[in-house]
Amino acid sequence: MRTKTDEQQIRAVGKQFQVHGRFLRAFPIGKGHINDTYAADYDYGGRTVRYVHQTINHHVFPDPAKVMENIDRVTSHKRSLLVRSEDPDAGRKTLTVIPTRDDKLFFLNDAGTFWRTYIFIDRAETFDTIASLDQARQVAGAYGGFQSLLVDLPGERLHETIPNFHHARMRYDCLMDAVEKDSQNRAAVAASDIEWVMEREDNVDVLLDLVNQGVLPERITHNDTKLNNVMIDDTTGKAICVVDLDTVMPGSVLYDFGDMVRTATSPALEDERDISKVTMQIDMFDALVDGYWQSSKGFLCDVERDHLAFSGKLLALMIGIRFLTDHLEGDVYFKTHRPDHNLDRARNQFQLVRSMEEQEQAMHAVVAERCV
DSSP states (O other): OOOHHHHHHHHHHHTTBOOOSEEEEEEEOOOOSSSOEEEEEEEETTEEEEEEEEEEOTTTSSOHHHHHHHHHHHHHHHHHHHHHTTOTTGGGSSOOEEOBTTSOSOEEOTTSOEEEEEEOOOSEEOOSSOOOHHHHHHHHHHHHHHHHHTTTOOSSOOOOSSTTTTOHHHHHHHHHHHHHHOTTSOTTTTHHHHHHHHTTGGGGGHHHHHHHTTOSOOEEEOSOOOGGGEEEETTTOOEEEEOOOTTOEEEOHHHHHHHHHHHHSOSSOTTOSOGGGOOOOHHHHHHHHHHHHHHHTTTOOHHHHHTHHHHHHHHHHHHHHHHHHHHHHTSOSSOOSSTTHHHHHHHHHHHHHHHHHHTHHHHHHHHHHHOO
16 A cells, blocks of 8 residues: 555655656555565656666665676666667566666665666566466566576676575585574474485585586576566567566576476465475476477577476475475574464475476476477
């Protein structure tokens, strides 16, 4: 709900950026758990122009300047390629960062809050659940296309906004440390889950070993490839723009694809307690592979292609490990809304891993058929 306090705050924030027009109104948008986001309308010569004013959570991202440097470099490069290709919709296919009055990428107010501003992308919206196989193809294709446009990003290596974000060995070792300390006396109840994870320890080093061997290349990746980080055009139903770029940084494309598989292939919510509802839907996996391959085949190497099926299992295992670790440590990272919420989430992800293990041959067959 819009409040006068919200509007006063956004009006003050807007004055710090190079926005055009007279402030009219502001209202919250989105369902993000990290940043607060507002749309703001301005009257510019009788025409309404809309911008997005958004906070940057400096507790999650301790160096907002580096976050914004990454975003500015990535969006500027992507836009230049779209313009060069004479794409008529180039302005809607990437975020546009609006600088402050003194040409900075963010504004820090007296309350210690970091703010940034984008041009609002109109005639498009995001969705929290996948409505169809075609939509899955669209989302996967959007992320593959995003990676493809950044393969040749010039200049220095991007900043790591969250170091070791997808470091599976580190996540596993943190779990073992939490088990040993057992600060909340919860390890006994989760003993079977802990043993189950330990039986799959070999999985955590697979991609890391390939990186260390120099055969799995480092790319520029999104690192948060949920459905609702892709905007879908209202008219065409096609993916138009990848958003939420705070975690764009060096990584492996397999982490991006794997997280798509993790979040898109199960019909159950991430915290569903009835794990019989959790399953990896092979037709959804097929749609993701199809969409992703069509937009990424120009740059993917054989090692990346050959581990597409494995990546989903690894990401589900890794996020399950993170949920279980947080449960053992007293629910200090992920927000919880009921007792054992993180344990439920962990078991949900572990069931998804089991489902992928049961369908491993079918998943590899899909990749072999689609990726030619």
